[in-house]
Amino acid sequence: MKTSMTNSRAARAVPTAPVPEGGTVFPFADYPAAGTATEVADGIFWVSLPVPFVGLKQVNLWLMRDSDGWAMIDSGYGRPAVREQLGDVWGTVLGGRPITRLILTHFHPDHAGNSGWVCERWGLRPYMSQGEWFAGNMARLDRDTDAFEARAAFYRRHGLSDARLEKFLTEALPYKDGVELPPDHRRLRNGDTIDIGGDLWRVVVGEGHSPEHISLYCAERRILIAGDQILPSITTNVSTWPVEPEFDAVGAFMATCRTFLDLLHPDTLILPSHRKPFRNVRHRLHELDAHHAARLNLLLANVPRETSAGEMIDVLFTPGLDGHQLGFAMGEAIAHLNHLTALGHLQMAEERSRVGYRRVGGMDAKVAPAFS
Numbered sequence: 535m536k537t538s539m540t541n542s543r544a545a546r547a548v549p550t551a552p553v554p555e556g557g558t559v560f561p562f563a564d565y566p567a568a569g570t571a572t573e574v575a576d577g578i579f580w581v582s583l584p585v586p587f588v589g590l591k592q593v594n595l596w597l598m599r600d601s602d603g604w605a606m607i608d609s610g611y612g613r614p615a616v617r618e619q620l621g622d623v624w625g626t627v628l629g630g631r632p633i634t635r636l637i638l639t640h641f642h643p644d645h646a647g648n649s650g651w652v653c654e655r656w657g658l659r660p661y662m663s664q665g666e667w668f669a670g671n672m673a674r675l676d677r678d679t680d681a682f683e684a685r686a687a688f689y690r691r692h693g694l695s696d697a698r699l700e701k702f703l704t705e706a707l708p709y710k711d712g713v714e715l716p717p718d719h720r721r722l723r724n725g726d727t728i729d730i731g732g733d734l735w736r737v738v739v740g741e742g743h744s745p746e747h748i749s750l751y752c753a754e755r756r757i758l759i760a761g762d763q764i765l766p767s768i769t770t771n772v773s774t775w776p777v778e779p780e781f782d783a784v785g786a787f788m789a790t791c792r793t794f795l796d797l798l799h800p801d802t803l804i805l806p807s808h809r810k811p812f813r814n815v816r817h818r819l820h821e822l823d824a825h826h827a828a829r830l831n832l833l834l835a836n837v838p839r840e841t842s843a844g845e846m847i848d849v850l851f852t853p854g855l856d857g858h859q860l861g862f863a864m865g866e867a868i869a870h871l872n873h874l875t876a877l878g879h880l881q882m883a884e885e886r887s888r889v890g891y892r893r894v895g896g897m898d899a900k901v902a903p904a905f906s
């Protein structure tokens with residue numbers, strides 16, 4: 535049911551606006567230095583903290599001036615050195631006023647890592663979606679991200695070689711090494727509005743990267759706190775996980791991109807969780823659409839009569855991935871194969887020990903970008 539639903543969403547006919555001219559524009563040349571913050575809009579401060587993942591380098595947090603203190607978006611990866619940097623930032627930005635709210639975009643360790651510590655420090659209960667709350671707790675109970683044996687079995691069925699499985703099992707970083715969660719949460723739902731410093735921010739729930747990812751949009755000020763849902767320069771990880779093996783994560787992610795294309799004013803300032811704030815979001819959304827279409831077509835062109843995700847990661851990714859990246863690469867490959875299945879180009883052939891994908895139709899099949 536799920537796949538056919540996302541299929542119809544992804545494939546629906548779309549009235550198209552012309553692709554905006556020019557590329558993304560980055561109004562701020564430099565990242566804020568360690569222990570400091572950059573004011574990117576009146577009362578909104580940009581904080582950049584280090585993360586231990588190869589290639590990702592850093593994560594952004596946002597401090598927002600509120601009526602009786604400060605609201606903080608996300609909490610950084612859970613490490614003593616990161617907490618020390620965060621303490622320095624508080625010392626320079628808060629002006630002696632307290633953090634009164636912590637809002638988490640999603641459960642991933644670079645976002646929720648220090649949430650337990652922040653909530654303890656300021657006496658808070660974090661605002662987050664319930665899907666993210668459950669996902670974080672499942673991961674900490676070894677039932678999701680940290681279910682390494684189950685993940686390895688899943689990747690083995692999807693054709694990952696023994697050598698790569700070994701690499702994954704020895705090198706993947708456990709979620710709970712970088713995360714302490716608070717004991718409870720305050721639920722945010724899609725469409726809720728939050729008043730921060732007199733501005734109304736609308737909660738937009740997105741799918742495809744994490745279960746119920748939250749972005750915040752202030753239409754009045756034309757600012758989006760995007761989380762990981764819209765990133766510049768790099769693309770968001772869109773993975774299928776063993777707990778929902780048939781999930782069409784690519785279809786769900788692109789449906790969320792479509793929501794943003796319809797919702798956001800073209801001049802919106804985007805505050806992403808990684809890399810730098812940027813403008814010209816419509817251009818970026820069209821770029822992401824073209825990127826995923828190109829990846830899907832690359833797969834289609836390389837699928838013989840039948841294939842597996844394990845074979846296709848060599849088509850999708852350059853060699854040399856470490857064990858942590860291999861897990862994400864398999865998740866992405868399965869997600870793209872599931873999307874091609876949802877679009878009717880492939881058929882999933884699931885056996886007890888093996889999951890393959892069979893080609894349906896001719897070798898000249900193509901996927902068109904969804905937005906044009």
Ligand SMILES: [Zn+2]
Binds near residue numbers: 640642743744762
């Ligand atoms: Zn994330």
